[in-house]
Amino acid sequence: MAEDLVLDTAIRDWVLIPLSVVMVLIGVLRYFVSKLMKGSSQVPDPKIVKEGQVIIRARNLRAGANYIPAKSFRARKAYYSNEENGLLHVPKGQAQNPQAQMFSDPNMAMDMMKKNLSMIIPQTLTFAWVNFFFSGFVAAKIPFPLTQRFRAMLQNGIDLSTVDVSYVSSRSWYFLNLFGLRGLFSLILGEENATDDTQRMMQMSGFGMDPSKTLGAEKDGLDIVQHEWALPKFEQRAEAVLRKLVK
């Protein structure tokens, strides 16, 4: 279609710019609200801290096993993985699944909820607001042609197949802003701002790692370590070094 749609400048003044400004302001507001809600830093559970440390130490033992004498290695292995009170031994039944843990610890559920609320509520509200006031506007035109595939992305809310794809509907402009303002936020609010939605979504999916499982895995790893003392080899290597030195 050769004929161009001419967009009213009023649309620019009353749709495009307000929408962007509102998105930025909401992002900033959300940052401060989430900062406020985070407020009191919760104290981590000593058990979890200790488990993390045990895992690091056991990993060190696994990696460096060959550098300590066999006797010391055996003593440590027993200390970590004996069936009665080894550090890595998780008694059966005590291993909670994360779901139960979440319910037993109201703080955790509360945290999740806070995070979710600060993410979802403003988004729903702004989406509703955009839908209500600006639905159906063609808000902008990008200065290069695009293929039909981009129609769903750029012309969300206008069901017209005859409009050229380079026109952006107001609802799509909202989405573009929602995901595209990250760079701007990190500029205004500093690097580690809390408005990073994509990252947060990733965190959500990673939630629910079971510490007792890592303990068990570490124990299994430790059980199959064959201790082969590396030090006798070092005598020969030291001889070689010295021989070179003496010459």
Added chain:
Amino acid sequence: MVTRTEEEEVNRLENQVENGGGGVWEYLCLVHKLKLRRSDMVLKHGLSILNDSKKRSALGPEEWTLYEQVAVAAMDCQSIDVAKDCIKVLQRKFPGSKRVGRLEAMLLEARGLWSEAENAYSSLLEENPFDQVVHKRRAAMAKAQGNISAAIDWLNKYLDLFMADHEAWRELAEIYVSLQMYKQAAFCYEELILSQPTVPLYHLAYADVIYTLGGLENLQTAKKYYASTIDLTGGKSTRALFGICLCTSAIGQLTKGRSKEDKESSELQSLSAMALEIDFN
């Protein structure tokens, strides 16, 4: 650990700073990052920045970390007044901050008010039982008072929770050595070797401890660790070379008469003796 390039960089900057060549802030940052203890330099040059309001405001928010750094350095140099001023500034900026609270407790400690400092640390730990620095300060304070057994207690309690902290293991090992509790020290050094298998320092210290414990098996083990130290240092460690010689002669004395396997190992001794001779020539 500080690598050689980092150390060279620090020394270069220190020289430059000493001769008035600028780069003070970079130097201070580097010292802070590498956790070096050059308190006199930090105090002198940090203060020169802090006393210059233009330079100070150019730092932006980093200004406050500099105040903290200078405060700690001042306490280390017993410039209590400077430390007090720094802490006062920080207090005004961050009222109720735990980090400043820690500094205040350290100031009490630096002034030798042990019981007050102890109380301050305890209350800090009540608020946050996972403050590693406070735990360590407590152990250090016990040691400074000469109360070694209390220091061991604190360290053990700390290591029970933060058992992957190799600095604490090292401190504990050194305390045990000073008390001649070699078996415990050996355990600590094993732990250190496990966490950093390529640091020759730990191999050497472990060998020393094991050698001191004595007994044929221990002597042989000690010799192996001296050998590994030689390998890791490229034969530069005089102490390890001596250790080889001492171990070999001690083993020889213990196994007098039944010499079967020491034939091959005697070469290591003669080689280290030769290396020592070269060193001393």
